Each structure stands twice: as C-alpha cells, then as structure tokens.
Amino acid sequence: GDQVEQSPSALSLHEGTSSALRCNFTTTTRSVQWFRQNSRGSLINLFYLASGTKENGRLKSAFDSKELYSTLHIRDAQLEDSGTYFCAAEGSSGNKLIFGIGTLLSVKP
Amino acid sequence: EAAVTQSPRNKVAVTGGKVTLSCNQTNNHNNMYWYRQDTGHGLRLIHYSYGAGSTEKGDIPDGYKASRPSQENFSLILELATPSQTSVYFCASGEGGSYEQYFGPGTRLTVL
Numbered sequence: 001g002d003q004v005e006q007s008p009s010a011l012s013l014h015e016g017t018s019s020a021l022r023c024n025f026t027t028t029t030r031s032v033q034w035f036r037q038n039s040r041g042s043l044i045n046l047f048y049l050a051s052g053t054k055e056n057g058r059l060k061s062a063f064d065s066k067e068l069y070s071t072l073h074i075r076d077a078q079l080e081d082s083g084t085y086f087c088a089a090e091g092s093s094g095n096k097l098i099f100g101i102g103t104l105l106s107v108k109p
Numbered sequence: 110e111a112a113v114t115q116s117p118r119n120k121v122a123v124t125g126g127k128v129t130l131s132c133n134q135t136n137n138h139n140n141m142y143w144y145r146q147d148t149g150h151g152l153r154l155i156h157y158s159y160g161a162g163s164t165e166k167g168d169i170p171d172g173y174k175a176s177r178p179s180q181e182n183f184s185l186i187l188e189l190a191t192p193s194q195t196s197v198y199f200c201a202s203g204e205g206g207s208y209e210q211y212f213g214p215g216t217r218l219t220v221l
Contacts, residue, residue, distance in 0.1 A: 004151075030208075031209075033208070033209060033210065035212075040214075041197065041214070041215050041217075042212075042214050042215070043199065043212040043215075045209075048208075048209040086151060088152075088210075096142070096154045096157060096167060096168075096208075097154070097208060097210060099144075099151035099152040099153070100151055101151040102151060
C-alpha cells in the first residue's frame with residue numbers, strides 16, 4: 001500500500017544552524033503537506049505543495065512528484081522550531097492523507 | 110479564532126462504555142476527517158465525510174462509528190470502548206477539491 005518514509009527519525013541542531021528533512025513516497029502522489037506538532041500536541045500547517053517549491057521565512061519546501069520525494073529545509077534554526085515534523089502525501093485512493101511517522105527535531109542553544 | 114475545535118480535550122472512559130468525540134469546524138469545508146495518533150504509527154485515518162449525512166470508512170474503522178449531522182459537525186463514536194483505543198484523536202477539515210487539511214487540537218482518550 002501507500003507509504004511515506006520520513007528521515008531522519010530524530011535530529012538535533014544548534015541554534016543558527018540549518019538542515020533538511022526528507023520524505024520518500026512509495027507510490028505516485030499528487031501533493032504533499034508538511035506539519036509541525038508542538039509541545040502541546042497541536043498540528044500546525046507549514047506547507048501544502050502540488051509541485052515545485054514554497055518558502056515561508058526560514059522554512060522552504062520542495063516537492064518532486066516524478067522522483068517521489070519532498071524536502072523541508074530549516075535555515076537558521078531557532079529554539080521555537082523544536083517539535084515533531086510530519087509530512088503527509090495524498091493517498092492514491094479515497095480522499096485522505098498518508099502520514100509519515102515524523103522527525104523529532106530538537107534545537108539547542 | 111480556532112477554525113477546528115474538538116471536545117472534550119481529555120477523556121477517561123471505562124472498558125465497555127460508550128464514548129463520543131465531537132468536532133466542529135467553521136471553515137465551511139465539505140470534507141471532515143478523524144485520525145488517531147499512536148507512537149510509531151504517525152496519524153491513521155479512521156473515518157471521513159464528504160458532507161452532511163455522509164460517512165466513509167478510512168484505513169482503521171473497526172470499533173468506531175462516525176456521524177456527520179451538519180456541515181460543521183462530525184462525531185466519532187466508540188460504542189464499546191476498549192483499552193486498545195487509548196490514543197490521541199485528531200479531527201480535520203478540508204476543501205472538497207483539495208487534499209489540504211486543517212487539524213483540531215486533539216483529544217486525549219484513555220480507556221481503563
């Protein structure tokens with residue numbers, strides 16, 4: 001079935017550094033959504049992409065539907081970026097999202 | 110103003126009891142969804158709806174029913190709660206023509 005593979009499962013960054021998270025898809029998907037889950041458990045929408053790239057402040061996401069992957073770049077990481085990041089792909093059947101198991105990001109001083 | 114709200118935010122239930130989780134959205138979205146989140150599984154879809162009066166089975170519907178009495182409200186019903194249904198439940202809404210979804214704050218359910 002449809003699967004979304006996220007990497008890394010955990011990441012530790014120092015403030016001011018940059019890194020990237022990745023999602024690989026096992027089947028073709030037409031769109032991807034990225035979320036951050038904060039310490040209270042709320043899921044915050046970061047990006048929705050049907051193609052190409054989007055940027056919002058220090059975050060930038062790209063989606064390559066042909067190569068079946070998406071990335072989320074975090075530039076100049078800040079303490080408030082800490083949380084669990086999820087990507088979700090549009091399912092091949094039915095009106096649903098298929099979630100990865102998340103990347104736990106810790107930003108340290 | 111929060112566009113997707115859930116109640117209750119926390120619930121403790123006994124095995125065999127009936128539990129109803131409620132969701133309300135002010136986005137005027139046609140589609141609504143119920144997911145559960147468990148460690149190691151991410152979020153998994155339980156039931157969803159295309160509009161008032163419609164409910165559809167998701168990937169893990171066993172043990173759950175859903176009800177969509179209006180555009181704004183979507184409920185998840187556990188007729189006979191079991192400890193394996195202890196989890197965090199999220200409701201979401203989305204436009205009919207797009208897969209972008211907006212999530213509520215979650216309900217933590219513990220079944221003893």
